[in-house]
Amino acid sequence: MSYALLSLPFLAVAIAAAILLPRRVPRAGRRRHWIAVAAALLVLLVLTAVFDNAMIGLGLFGYEESLIAGARIGLAPIEDLAYPIAAGLGLPALWVALTRRGGVSAGRLLRQAFVASRPVSWVNTAFPFAAAMLMTTREIDWLLIIGTVYYLVPYNLAMYGINDVFDYESDAKNPRKGGIEGALLAPELHRPLLRLVLACNLPFLVVLLFAGGPTAWLCIALSSFAVIAYSVPGLRFKERPVLDSITSSFHFTSPALVGLALAGAEPGGGIAATLVAFFVWGMAAHMFGAVQDIGPDREARIGSIATAFGARRTVILALALWLAAGLLMLATPWPGPLAAVIALPYLLNCAPWIRVTDDTAAATNRAWRRFIALNYLSGFLATLILILLWRLTA
Numbered sequence: 015m016s017y018a019l020l021s022l023p024f025l026a027v028a029i030a031a032a033i034l035l036p037r038r039v040p041r042a043g044r045r046r047h048w049i050a051v052a053a054a055l056l057v058l059l060v061l062t063a064v065f066d067n068a069m070i071g072l073g074l075f076g077y078e079e080s081l082i083a084g085a086r087i088g089l090a091p092i093e094d095l096a097y098p099i100a101a102g103l104g105l106p107a108l109w110v111a112l113t114r115r116g117g118v119s120a121g122r123l124l125r126q127a128f129v130a131s132r133p134v135s136w137v138n139t140a141f142p143f144a145a146a147m148l149m150t151t152r153e154i155d156w157l158l159i160i161g162t163v164y165y166l167v168p169y170n171l172a173m174y175g176i177n178d179v180f181d182y183e184s185d186a187k188n189p190r191k192g193g194i195e196g197a198l199l200a201p202e203l204h205r206p207l208l209r210l211v212l213a214c215n216l217p218f219l220v221v222l223l224f225a226g227g228p229t230a231w232l233c234i235a236l237s238s239f240a241v242i243a244y245s246v247p248g249l250r251f252k253e254r255p256v257l258d259s260i261t262s263s264f265h266f267t268s269p270a271l272v273g274l275a276l277a278g279a280e281p282g283g284g285i286a287a288t289l290v291a292f293f294v295w296g297m298a299a300h301m302f303g304a305v306q307d308i309g310p311d312r313e314a315r316i317g318s319i320a321t322a323f324g325a326r327r328t329v330i331l332a333l334a335l336w337l338a339a340g341l342l343m344l345a346t347p348w349p350g351p352l353a354a355v356i357a358l359p360y361l362l363n364c365a366p367w368i369r370v371t372d373d374t375a376a377a378t379n380r381a382w383r384r385f386i387a388l389n390y391l392s393g394f395l396a397t398l399i400l401i402l403l404w405r406l407t408a
Contacts (some may be wrong), residue, residue: 016081020156021096023220028104031213051106058098066090108213123206126199130178130207131171134386139173139269140166141393142292145400146273152404157225157276164218165269169241172211173265177245177252179204184314222276230275237268255322258304263296284347291342295357298335299385301328302364306382308375325375329367336360349402356392363388 032051067088070076077091085092109120143165147158178185178199185198199207222234243249244261251261267289279285304311304320305328311321320328340357343350363381370378 016083017077017091017093018083018096019224020221021093021100023224024100024104024217025096027213027217028100028107031107032103034107047106047110051102054106055099055102058102059095062094062098063087063090066094108210123203123210126203127171127175127207127210130175130199131167132174133170135174135389136166136170137393138266138389139169141396142266142270143273145396146270146279147277149400149403150274150277150279157222160218160221161273161276164215164222165272168211168214168218169269172215173241173244175207175211176242179207180245180247180250184310184316222272226272226276230272233268233271233275237264237272240264240268253317255317255319259297259300259319262300263293266296267293283345284350287342287346288350288353291339291346291353294335294342295339295360298332298339298360298364301332301335302378302385303382305329305332305367305370305375306377306379308372320375325370325372325378326368329364329370329378333361333364333368336364349399349406352399352402353396356395359388359391360385 067090070089082091082093087095140162144158144162147161148154151158182199182201182204219234219238223231226234240251240261243251244258244265245252252258270289270292274285301319304318305325307318308320308325311318319331323331336357340354340361343354343356346353363384367378367381
């Protein structure tokens with residue numbers, strides 16, 4: 015893919031937003047708006063040209079000649095100007111879009127969007143994508159960087175933000191909401207947040223679709239559908255017992271599938287067993303997390319695997335699936351079996367709650383908070399195993 019084609023989706027979205035959204039600016043302020051945009055653009059373009067030339071001249075980076083149009087400003091290819099233009103046009107338009115007259119400020123929305131995106135869990139989706147691509151291609155390229163950034167922040171904003179918008183009524187009765195376990199979004203923030211989700215996700219998805227083939231398109235489509243279907247009215251997979259756990263787990267395994275598809279990975283037994291183990295782990299995680307919400311969910315008449323099966327049976331099922339995830343890793347090529355040990359902390363964290371009842375289900379929140387911390391330990395161990403695999407297959 016050429017550099018011009020890569021930048022085109024971002025530039026097109028920014029230009030469209032710059033033309034359409036400033037209409038919301040009061041007529042008296044439009045002249046000042048465009049003067050400020052023009053000044054910012056001029057500064058960004060000059061700085062880009064200066065520093066690009068300096069860094070290219072120092073040999074810090076270069077460009078594949080076959081991927082650029084040929085026109086240059088000094089040493090810098092003309093395509094490099096697309097990004098400051100997109101930023102200079104798009105960010106002011108985004109600010110206008112996120113600021114509603116007489117109500118929501120952009121600052122307030124961005125603060126709540128940050129909480130809604132669950133930053134403590136960002137790595138849980140970015141790591142599978144990056145690991146899948148890097149272990150397949152064995153190189154860091156622009157697609158790996160763009161995909162990792164996407165699955166780090168915009169994807170999580172979509173997954174959790176959409177959920178927080180359509181779960182507002184039940185979240186208002188849930189004492190867990192309002193911190194690291196999710197935002198409690200006031201109704202006036204709902205529409206602006208959904209617009210922010212669209213603005214943050216669409217350009218990245220267009221680039222990933224351009225970069226991939228039919229297999230990648232299918233994986234991206236299924237992943238995006240699962241994010242939407244989990245929460246939006248009319249689908250609400252989160253209220254369909256068992257399907258809720260399946261969909262939630264797919265939220266975390268699908269970035270790995272997208273990474274493998276974009277990297278052109280060859281299907282193999284080791285990859286399949288690892289993906290199934292990860293998927294089973296994700297289902298167990300959702301099941302155990304659902305136990306703590308049995309009370310608020312039943313009060314709000316929201317179905318889940320935990321409300322359907324009851325607290326104790328759901329905990330037992332989660333234990334069985336975490337055990338199965340560990341056993342599945344034993345069937346992978348070396349050093350994959352080492353990853354079986356990653357299941358042990360989750361089993362030890364969940365096992366004490368095997369006698370939990372529906373009335374005491376809320377107390378499992380203590381173990382759920384430990385679960386969030388355990389994910390970082392798991393990521394550390396998985397990284398060590400991947401480094402070992404890298405060295406063995408070098």
